[in-house]
Amino acid sequence: MILGKIVKSNSHIDYICQIYGLYEVDVVPSPVDYAFGSLVQMAIHSKQRDRLQGKLNLTLVTNHTSTTSVVGVIYDTILLNPAFGSVGPHLSNETQVELFSPDYFSEKAVLTYILVLGMMEREITPSGELETLSIMHGVPLLSLDLGSEVETMTDEEVRAFHFFSDQGAAGNQTPYLHLGYLPHIIAQRNSLLPMVILRIIDQLEYLFPQNLSLLSIVKRNFAWRLKVEPTG
Numbered sequence: 001m002i003l004g005k006i007v008k009s010n011s012h013i014d015y016i017c018q019i020y021g022l023y024e025v026d027v028v029p030s031p032v033d034y035a036f037g038s039l040v041q042m043a044i045h046s047k048q049r050d051r052l053q054g055k056l057n058l059t060l061v062t063n064h065t066s067t068t069s070v071v072g073v074i075y076d077t078i079l080l081n082p083a084f085g086s087v088g089p090h091l092s093n094e095t096q097v098e099l100f101s102p103d104y105f106s107e108k109a110v111l112t113y114i115l116v117l118g119m120m121e122r123e124i125t126p127s128g129e130l131e132t133l134s135i136m137h138g139v140p141l142l143s144l145d146l147g148s149e150v151e152t153m154t155d156e157e158v159r160a161f162h163f164f165s166d167q168g169a170a171g172n173q174t175p176y177l178h179l180g181y182l183p184h185i186i187a188q189r190n191s192l193l194p195m196v197i198l199r200i201i202d203q204l205e206y207l208f209p210q211n212l213s214l215l216s217i218v219k220r221n222f223a224w225r226l227k228v229e230p231t232g
Contacts, residue, residue, distance in 0.1 A: 003029045003040065004112070006148045012116075013139055013184075015042075015072065017150045019110040034074055034112050036192075037199025039158055041069040041120070042148045066123040066133060070140055071153070071161055075196045076113040114150065115188065115196075116140060117181040120161055132160045137180030159207050177204070177211045179218070197222050 004019040017040075019029055034040075118137040122130045153161070164178040179200075185193050201219045205212055 001027065001029060001033055001152045003034050003150045003152060004110075006042065006144050006146055006150065007111075008146075009144070010113075012143055015114045015116070015144060017112045017114055019112060021109070033152060034077070034110075036074060036077070037196050037203070038074045039071065039117075039153045039161070039200070039203070040074060040114060040150050041071050041153050041157070042114075042144050042150055044068045044070060044119075044142050044148075045145065066121055068119060068121045068142075070116055070142070070144060071118050071120055072114040072116045073196055073200065074112045075115050075190065075192050078111040078113075080109040080111060082107050112150075115185065115193070117184070118161070120157075122160075135161060135164060135178075137178065138184050155207055158203065162204060162208070177208055177214065179204075182218075194222055194226050198226075 002020065002025065004017045006015050007018045008016040010016070017034075019034055022028055116139070118135065119140045119142075120132065120136075121134045123133050125131050162177055162179065163175045182197065185197055198219060201215050201222070205215050205219075208215065
C-alpha cells in the first residue's frame, strides 16, 4: 500500500512523510498501515541511480528491469491540525464544511518520521517475480527526492531485506539473518528508537522462527538497555 509522500528531511537518514488523506488516493491508509515500527520502502529514480553508477563506477543497476529502494522504519507520528485552539464562533458544522469546503481538510495532516536503515536492489525475472540482487544495511549513498512515495513492505520483502548471502567462496554462501543497521539505530539520539528495535525484533521473530534463540538474546539485551539507561 502507498502510504504517502516525502515532504521534508531532517538529515540524510531522517525523513518526514505526509500520509495521504481523503480525496488524495482511492484507499486511504489507516493508522494500522503506518503503525510504530513498521518497515517501509521508497523507490529511487532510475536516472539518479544511473548517474551515481557512472560517477562512482558502481554496479547498483544490472539492467533496466531492476529497481532500487531505500528501506526505513517509522519511529514517530505527529497529528497536525492548524485549527486547534480556535475557540471563536463557527458558522458551519463539520458536515457542512466537508460539503461546501472540502479543501479545508487538506490543512489537517498526519506526519510520520522515518529513519533510513539501508537499501535493496531487486530485479523482475522473466516469470514476473522479484529477485533480490543486493542488500545494504546502514547509510545509503543516495538521498530521497521530495515527493517520493512511501510504501509498506510485505513479509517477503522484509525477509529479503534481512536475509544475507555472502559473495565469497562457493562453500560459504549459506544465507543468514542479518541486522547490520542496529549500530546505526543505536547511534541516533532519540528515546523512541530503542522501542523501535524491540518492535522490529518482534516482527522478525514471527518471520524467522528458526532464529528465535538469537533474536531473543538481542531482544533481552535491548530490553535491559531500556531499563538501565534512564537511571544513568
